[in-house]
Structures are given as C-alpha cells and as structure tokens.
Amino acid sequence: MRQLLAGMLGGAALLILPSVSLAAAVPGAKAPDFSEVDAAGKTHSLEDYAGQWLVLEWFNKDCPYVKKHYGSGNMQALQKKYTDQDINWLTVISSAQGKQGYLEPAQAMTVAEGHNLSATAPFLLDADGSMGRAYGAKTTPHMFIINPEGQVVYAGAIDDNDSANPAVIPKSSNYVAAALDASMAGEAIAVASSRAYGCSVKY
Amino acid sequence: MTVLLAAGLGSTVVSAQETASGDHVKVRWLAPETFGPGQETIGFYFEVDPGWHVYWRNAGDSGAAPRFDFVGASGEVGDIQWPFPVRLPIEHLTNLGYEGDVAYLFTVTPAASRMEIVVNLEWLVCKVDCIPGYGNMTLSRPVGERAQWPAQDRQLRDRFAARVPQPAAGQSFPWAVSNLSAAAQGDSLQLILQAGEGASEPPPPQVFPLDGGLLTAKAPQLERSGDIIRYTFERVPGAALTPSTGFVVSDGTRAWQLDDLAIQPASSSAPGSQPQSAGAGQPLWLLVLAAIAGGAILNLMPCVFPVLSIKLFGLMGPEAAAAGRLKEGLRYAAGVLVTFAALGGLLLILRAGGAAIGWGFQLQSAPVVLGLILLFWVMALSFSGLYEFGHRLMNLAGNSRGGAFVTGILAVFVAAPCTGPFMGAALGAATLLPAYGAMAIFLGLGFGLALPFVLLCAFPALLNRLPAPGPWMETLRQFLAFPLYATVIWLLWVLGRLVGESGWLIGALLMLAVVFAFWLGRHQFRGSRWIAWGLMLVALVVSFGAANRLQDAGVSPVAVESQTGWQPYDRNAIGQALAREQAVFIDYTAAWCITCQVNKKLVLESDEVEALFRQHDVYLVRADWTDQNPEITRALGELGRNSVPVYAWYAPGERTPVLLPQILKADMIEALFTDD
Numbered sequence: 001m002r003q004l005l006a007g008m009l010g011g012a013a014l015l016i017l018p019s020v021s022l023a024a025a026v027p028g029a030k031a032p033d034f035s036e037v038d039a040a041g042k043t044h045s046l047e048d049y050a051g052q053w054l055v056l057e058w059f060n061k062d063c064p065y066v067k068k069h070y071g072s073g074n075m076q077a078l079q080k081k082y083t084d085q086d087i088n089w090l091t092v093i094s095s096a097q098g099k100q101g102y103l104e105p106a107q108a109m110t111v112a113e114g115h116n117l118s119a120t121a122p123f124l125l126d127a128d129g130s131m132g133r134a135y136g137a138k139t140t141p142h143m144f145i146i147n148p149e150g151q152v153v154y155a156g157a158i159d160d161n162d163s164a165n166p167a168v169i170p171k172s173s174n175y176v177a178a179a180l181d182a183s184m185a186g187e188a189i190a191v192a193s194s195r196a197y198g199c200s201v202k203y
Numbered sequence: 204m205t206v207l208l209a210a211g212l213g214s215t216v217v218s219a220q221e222t223a224s225g226d227h228v229k230v231r232w233l234a235p236e237t238f239g240p241g242q243e244t245i246g247f248y249f250e251v252d253p254g255w256h257v258y259w260r261n262a263g264d265s266g267a268a269p270r271f272d273f274v275g276a277s278g279e280v281g282d283i284q285w286p287f288p289v290r291l292p293i294e295h296l297t298n299l300g301y302e303g304d305v306a307y308l309f310t311v312t313p314a315a316s317r318m319e320i321v322v323n324l325e326w327l328v329c330k331v332d333c334i335p336g337y338g339n340m341t342l343s344r345p346v347g348e349r350a351q352w353p354a355q356d357r358q359l360r361d362r363f364a365a366r367v368p369q370p371a372a373g374q375s376f377p378w379a380v381s382n383l384s385a386a387a388q389g390d391s392l393q394l395i396l397q398a399g400e401g402a403s404e405p406p407p408p409q410v411f412p413l414d415g416g417l418l419t420a421k422a423p424q425l426e427r428s429g430d431i432i433r434y435t436f437e438r439v440p441g442a443a444l445t446p447s448t449g450f451v452v453s454d455g456t457r458a459w460q461l462d463d464l465a466i467q468p469a470s471s472s473a474p475g476s477q478p479q480s481a482g483a484g485q486p487l488w489l490l491v492l493a494a495i496a497g498g499a500i501l502n503l504m505p506c507v508f509p510v511l512s513i514k515l516f517g518l519m520g521p522e523a524a525a526a527g528r529l530k531e532g533l534r535y536a537a538g539v540l541v542t543f544a545a546l547g548g549l550l551l552i553l554r555a556g557g558a559a560i561g562w563g564f565q566l567q568s569a570p571v572v573l574g575l576i577l578l579f580w581v582m583a584l585s586f587s588g589l590y591e592f593g594h595r596l597m598n599l600a601g602n603s604r605g606g607a608f609v610t611g612i613l614a615v616f617v618a619a620p621c622t623g624p625f626m627g628a629a630l631g632a633a634t635l636l637p638a639y640g641a642m643a644i645f646l647g648l649g650f651g652l653a654l655p656f657v658l659l660c661a662f663p664a665l666l667n668r669l670p671a672p673g674p675w676m677e678t679l680r681q682f683l684a685f686p687l688y689a690t691v692i693w694l695l696w697v698l699g700r701l702v703g704e705s706g707w708l709i710g711a712l713l714m715l716a717v718v719f720a721f722w723l724g725r726h727q728f729r730g731s732r733w734i735a736w737g738l739m740l741v742a743l744v745v746s747f748g749a750a751n752r753l754q755d756a757g758v759s760p761v762a763v764e765s766q767t768g769w770q771p772y773d774r775n776a777i778g779q780a781l782a783r784e785q786a787v788f789i790d791y792t793a794a795w796c797i798t799c800q801v802n803k804k805l806v807l808e809s810d811e812v813e814a815l816f817r818q819h820d821v822y823l824v825r826a827d828w829t830d831q832n833p834e835i836t837r838a839l840g841e842l843g844r845n846s847v848p849v850y851a852w853y854a855p856g857e858r859t860p861v862l863l864p865q866i867l868k869a870d871m872i873e874a875l876f877t878d879d
Binding site for chain 2: 203
C-alpha cells in the first residue's frame, strides 16, 4: 500500500516537474523561440530557419576559450565547412552592456571582420540576455544544433577537451562536427549532450 | 593507479624552475628538502589572489580543472589527489573549486638517487572573467635515508592531505548510502544518505558530484528527516543517464569518495505509465515468435517429456476414440495456456508491486522445491511399477475429463527449470514490456509448449505412425522413472543450496516417510490405512514447516566456492574492476538451472578456460540466483534478461557487456581473447 501511494505521489510529481523546470534548450525537445537583431541590423528568429539546420554558438571575444577556437582558426573552419553545406550558423553575444565581451553594433562588425567570422550572419546582439537565458547558454563557447523540425539535437561543449590551450585541438574530438556529420548521414548522434566548458556567459 | 615514468631527464629539462606563475596565481612545490626511500605525498601549492579561484576535478558549470602533464620523473608518480572543493556561485552559474590557496597532491616513490620531476602545468583562474595560465616546473632533490621537510611546507601538505577524500568503504565514513535513484525521463537525481548510529545531529554533509556532464554544480535541494538526508541534484538538461556515478561527501573538515554508485530507476514511476519498452527495437511479433519456438523446444526437455508421455499413453489406449483425441489435445492446450496466463498475471501483479522476481522464481522457494521433490518421487515410484497410485494417476490423467487439462498445468509447472535458449530473451522482454506484450509472450510460450501435442491429436495419422501399445510401453515407462529419480536428486541438491545441509535431510526424510506410508497402506492389518494417512500428514506438515522456517530464518545458502577465483556478485566490486579497466566475466547462474551447471562443469571450470581467465587477469563473478536476490534480478533486468544462464563479458575498458550464447563452448571463451 505504501509503495502504491509512493508510486502515485511520484507520478504526480513527474507530471508537475517539467512545467516548473527552467527553460533551456534540451536535446530531444523543441528549440526555444528567439528573435534577435544582428550587428548589421537584420532581425533573425527561429521561424526564419524552419525546415533548415541551424547551429548556435555563444561568443565572447575576450574569453580565453573563445580565443582558443578562433585564434587557431578552428571555429571559423567549422563554420565554413558547414555553412558551405547549407547549414545555418548563428554566433550570439549575450554579454550585457558594461560586461566582458559586450559589443556595440559597429564594434561587432569590426570584430566579425577581424575574426574572419564565417557565420550565416554577423553576430546576433543579445545584450539583454533573453536568447541566452532561453537556451540556458552557460559558457562561451556553448553550442546548440537545431534540426529542420525545430528540435534541439545537440547541446553542450564544442569538443571533448576543456583545456584553454589551442595545441590540444587536433587531438580533441569535435562534438558539433560529429553530431552534424551523423545527422547528415541519417545516423543517430552519439553524444547529444555534454558539459559545456569555457567562460561563463556575462549576462 | 600509478604511472612509472621514464628517467633520462637531463635532455628534457629546458629551464629548471621550481615555481610557475601567471596572472593572480603563483605555484610552487610542497616537497621535502630530501626524499626518503619510500613513498611520499607531495604537491603543487597554488597561491591565488583574494577573490580569485581555481578549480576542482569537476569544475562545475563552467571553468576547467588544472592539468598536470608529467613529462618525466625518476620514479613512480601517482594520480592527482583533489582536496574537496567548495561551491562557488558565480552569477548565474556554480563552480566547484577553491578560493584562495590550495594544494593539489600526488604520491611519488623515488627510484634513483635524486628525485627528479618535470611537469607541464595548465590552469584556469577566474573571478568572473577567466585567465588561463601555463608553466613548467621541475623538481630535483636528493634521496636520503629519510625524508626531511621544511616544517611549514609539511604542515601545509598535511592540511590539504586531510581534505583529500578517502574511500567511503572504510569504518570512518559516518553515513551510509541508502539509495541513489533517478527517473529515466526526469531532470533530477536523488541521493539518500543515512547517518550512522549515535550521530548526534551533525549538520548534513556537503555532497559534490564527480561527473559534471551528468549533474549541475548547483547545490542540491536538501531534505532531512531524522537520520535520513535526501539530496536532490539537478541533472544537466538532455544528458543521458549513466548506469552509475560518483560523489565526494564532506563534513567540512574531512571528505570521502563514493565511486561508481549504481543509479536505480526511480521507484516512483507514474501509475499507468509502462516501463520503457526494452524489447530494444525488437518488434513484439518477433518476441512472440521466439516465445512460441522456446515453448515448443520445452517439449524435448527431460523435465516435460515424462509428463507428456503419460498423456500419450492414454491417447494410444484402445479406449481413446479418434474423435476424442482432438478434444483431449485442446483440453491439454487449455490447461497449458490457462497456467501460463495465470503465471503471467502473477508476474504482472508482482511486477506492479515492485517485487524483484523473475522466471524460475518458483524454484527460489524452499516449500515449492520440496513439493516438487514429493511430486517427482511419487511419480518415479509409480513409473517403476512399485505402486498402484501411479497407475491411478495415469488413469486419472488419461480418462477423466479434467485429466488432459491437469496434465497441461503440470507440464508448465515442471518445465520451468528447463528454460530453453529462446525463452531467455522472450521472458526478459516480458518483464519489461507493457502488460499486454508481457501477456502475449507468456501465451506464446504456452502455445509453443502445447502445439506438438495438439498436432498429434489433430492428425491421428501422425499418432498412428507411433508404435502400437504393447509390453514395450511398460519397459519404457520403467525406463522413464530414471530421469525422474535424477530430477529428485537434483531437486534435493537445490533444496540444500536454498536452506543449507538440513535441506537434504528434510527432503530425504519426507521421501522415506512417503514410501513407508505407501507400504503401510498396502498392508491390510487393522487401521494401517489410517496410520499411513496420519504419518503422511505429519511428515508433510513437519517437512514443509521446517523448510519454510529455515528459509525465512535466512540460513545462508552454501557460499559460492571461491577457490577457483570466482567472486560472489557485488555490484560495487564489479564497478571498481571496470573502473580499473580490468576485464570482467559474470556468470549468472542458479543451482536449479541445468544448462548453467553443464556450462560450468564443461566450459567455465575446465583447465584451459580457467588458465585463459587467469592469464588475462579477468575478474570472475559468479552471480548465484538460486536464492532470491533482488540485486542480481535487477542486474539481469538491465541486460534485458530474466532467466539464467546469462554470460556477460566486459572487455578491458568496456562498460557495455557482450552477452555470450546460453550454450557455451570453450572456443567462444578463447575468441574473447584472440580478437585483440
């Protein structure tokens, strides 16, 4: 009888929990909506990318881990490789005004150029942190992959090595590339979630 | 786990330096001036500017643990030991690390006249913003009679050594883990600790997860009632649930490490929500087909065949009209199916109640085994032609309307120990499938068991092919008594395994009493029949009572023999073996499983195979399921099985097992080692 009661209570808890849990982009769930203006003044929203693959990347130019992947050209190469395959790639800055990594639109255009950004659009400027919070972006970089059905299929780190040293990149296994390659080949994604490493997003 | 690193350092030392530094961080050695000949714990002492922090092994929601890349050492160097951390809430995130100073420790054992170490360091120091630092450090100190430390450094070393977690297995761990559970679909994980006796209400300990990929670093929600402390951790959204995980528990001054705690499925699954379909991609019809095949194979098993033969004799008798045969066959089938449905229903009811049970569970109860001994003994005696009773039973089975039906029930009950190869997978799935699927599998088994018999009845032509009744039948019947005697002996052994040596005695005395009662009953002196019945009744009550009491008293069954290196089942010990990348072989077995015993004697305990296991340092586990053991039942369930034998092979470094066929051959074991 006690077990039955516990079972019923637990069941009730299961029904309630999801509604109170924090919104975040969770693999297997629908991607949170967003609508943000990029450095060039163009608005991007999730609907604009319906039916297409979309990669989201959180960015902070002063974060050592972002420097690791941009300084080595690793991130740009990844952006180029997949945007060439008609995959959309948006790089988001969620740093608040006055915090590390915050950029005014004009500065952002310069940084994008200086960084050889190969994303689909210049940086999305999420200074109020609304998009970052909706996705639960914790770190820079923090990567999300959204499939054409609008579902998150990957959330987490860019690769499996949380060293800040660019020298480890060739030896690291890139989760984003693996997830995209598997998806393109119609295979299951081996790692759909990982601990995002890097600097905290400066909301 | 230690590493022996190459000596010959001279060339690798670029610029000998004893310290390293970067923004907000200074690193220096905590090491003796002179090393002793034995093992010594030394460390990297990080002096960090106030307000800045460095990280623990699991850095938490962001950040990174420092890295120590030993380039060379003139001796043995152990793994880095991490003092327990504190939670550092940094804006919206939580990190696990150290504010201010910390020492990361490790052991070294000198193997030369000087202790030399060359190491590359990488660390991350953060306030809100983070700055990585790099450096390389060398250590070169003489090795003497005994270690000589600067007093202050030794104190520092000891201060941090006291904060390094020790294994929680020891006596010193003031709490016991009562449960670790997570719902497959939920977003939390619960750890329940129980304070030991005499714990005078100390504040609940801090618990830090080792796996930042599974759990967030946010402080767990804490509930306390009496001795029970419940920690509810938040899981990393979308992270797959691992089979086990680890924690560090700290009372603020000391710490203990809990490694490889198995995560139980949360017991609080919603009513009506079915367990996840673990047919693992196998469609239901395939499982039912396997069940039918498995059931049909059961007919050939020695446990079932004698029972069927009674029925077949009845059919072949001249009095059995051809038209009646089909009816008989269908009655038999009905008996089988009703019994399987009842067993299936029972299983579902028990499953719903959360009882950990499995197929063959009826043989885990001493009274049931004793009942089977009695049944087979009486049948064997009658087959031998010693008693009329048997003929009467046969006549009953052959002639009465209920006879075929009863035979069907009997057939199912005695078939359990002869679990055929097909039954394993089908039944394993049945315990995890939704109710209708589980029932379909049970009925499939019953259908398979009844099918050959029904076919014989439906096509009398087949029956006519069978030899005509004659004196040979008597011979055959007497011959069939021997498998029954063998079954009795085996069941006595099972009983012995269940309740200890008294099991033999109880069983044998009951058999003696039964034979004596029959003998008395046949002699027509005054009242002999009444005495016989009385004796029988007393023998039954006493023996069943004794068997039941012995099992309830928890008389430990005969311990698993360990002289051949087989260890009893212990989930944590297995987890440890897997963690140290040792190969593991688990033999899920039971005394009442004949296939298991055959495999054990012919393959697993053969000299060649034992030598192979020894040679490759395989951790051998004998998971004995003879008695009820919920741990093993659960382990089987995780493998998608609910019957024995199951042979699980974990190659070194692998955490997912390969399951070997149920009929083992020595070359299958050899193949495990030749692949690599």
